[in-house]
Amino acid sequence: MKKQFTLGALALSMIISLGSQTLHAASPKAVELFIDQESLGLVESREAAHGALKDLAVFPKLDARVQKESIRFNNKIEVKDLEEKDPAVMSQKDLVLRLRNLSKDYLVKSQGTWQEEAKKYGLDLEDLLEANKKKLTDPVPEKICLPASKINLSIEAKEEVQYDLDVAYKTRKIEDHTLAKGKEVLVQAGKKGLERVDAKVVRVNGEKVDHLVQKIELVQAPVDEIIRIGTKEGATGSFIKPTNGRLSSPFGPRWGSFHRGIDLACPIGTQVLAADGGVVTRARTNAGSYGNYIDIDHGNGYTTRYAHLSLIEVHVGQKVSQGDPIAKSGNTGRSTGPHLHFEVCNQGNLEDPLKHIQN
Numbered sequence: 103m104k105k106q107f108t109l110g111a112l113a114l115s116m117i118i119s120l121g122s123q124t125l126h127a128a129s130p131k132a133v134e135l136f137i138d139q140e141s142l143g144l145v146e147s148r149e150a151a152h153g154a155l156k157d158l159a160v161f162p163k164l165d166a167r168v169q170k171e172s173i174r175f176n177n178k179i180e181v182k183d184l185e186e187k188d189p190a191v192m193s194q195k196d197l198v199l200r201l202r203n204l205s206k207d208y209l210v211k212s213q214g215t216w217q218e219e220a221k222k223y224g225l226d227l228e229d230l231l232e233a234n235k236k237k238l239t240d241p242v243p244e245k246i247c248l249p250a251s252k253i254n255l256s257i258e259a260k261e262e263v264q265y266d267l268d269v270a271y272k273t274r275k276i277e278d279h280t281l282a283k284g285k286e287v288l289v290q291a292g293k294k295g296l297e298r299v300d301a302k303v304v305r306v307n308g309e310k311v312d313h314l315v316q317k318i319e320l321v322q323a324p325v326d327e328i329i330r331i332g333t334k335e336g337a338t339g340s341f342i343k344p345t346n347g348r349l350s351s352p353f354g355p356r357w358g359s360f361h362r363g364i365d366l367a368c369p370i371g372t373q374v375l376a377a378d379g380g381v382v383t384r385a386r387t388n389a390g391s392y393g394n395y396i397d398i399d400h401g402n403g404y405t406t407r408y409a410h411l412s413l414i415e416v417h418v419g420q421k422v423s424q425g426d427p428i429a430k431s432g433n434t435g436r437s438t439g440p441h442l443h444f445e446v447c448n449q450g451n452l453e454d455p456l457k458h459i460q461n
């Protein structure tokens with residue numbers, strides 16, 4: 103006597119509950135699983151068949167919290183009871199492997215005769231022999247090839263998922279007319295926020311086919327990045343150190359003479375910056391003891407000079423802002439080693455640059 107359950111495209115939970123409902127006193131000796139009316143082989147019980155289908159429907163999850171999941175097979179699934187004695191059966195694990203490898207030829211360990219193996223895997227004996235290029239009279243090798251099936255398994259999972267997304271922060275720029283043009287000062291660091299998304303995801307055979315966002319909740323608001331942007335053209339009224347370097351000679355009397363500025367020792371090619379905004383009034387090469395040098399008029403009574411340069415990067419008449427690159431340091435003119443000579447002049451009178459910059 104054979105019993106047949108046609109489960110069709112029922113939810114997997116239904117399949118499993120049907121399995122237990124149909125248990126009765128006379129348990130079958132084995133069951134045969136059919137998908138789309140094709141036999142897939144024998145397992146020892148309906149539970150094993152349903153368990154294998156359930157195992158098959160487990161796919162790697164999204165990096166998300168799955169709140170609810172319903173799974174269904176879009177194939178016609180039937181489990182028939184067999185009352186025959188001692189049939190060769192697959193374990194639930196082997197059935198899962200068989201189902202996972204349905205679409206290709208694959209090797210399994212053999213246990214019985216050609217007939218028993220064919221029956222166990224729900225195969226036509228001829229098909230099994232052909233797939234293994236053997237005759238019925240040939241001994242069964244240790245491993246046999248199961249031919250690919252034409253069944254297209256379609257397992258659809260509907261998931262309600264929850265996941266978090268970063269929320270980018272905005273940048274606010276505040277113009278600052280006391281800051282040299284082009285300069286930026288970070289006032290407040292930006293911090294990204296977080297939102298929680300509830301979505302419905304549909305997967306077929308583990309592949310996402312639909313993703314519908316249901317709800318977005320802001321968990322943590324982002325913090326704006328705030329930057330002050332300098333707009334001040336010309337001089338700011340204070341000086342920055344024009345280059346990195348050690349003070350190798352101060353301003354003032356030196357060797358019975360007078361040192362008109364300070365020397366900042368630095369390797370040839372070190373970037374030289376405008377100490378304040380202004381206009382380039384001189385950019386001279388090979389000019390006596392200064393070598394290559396630049397003068398900047400800051401428009402407020404102050405001028406600055408940068409000497410012994412290896413490279414001049416500005417031209418006369420050019421407007422510069424505080425901190426703009428203007429030259430590379432060098433060792434030109436009357437110089438006893440690579441350094442920047444820097445002068446500050448107020449209304450025609452030299453002043454000690456160290457009074458104006460932080461060393």
Ligand SMILES: [Zn+2]
Pocket residue numbers: 351361362363364365442443444
């Ligand atoms: Zn000097």
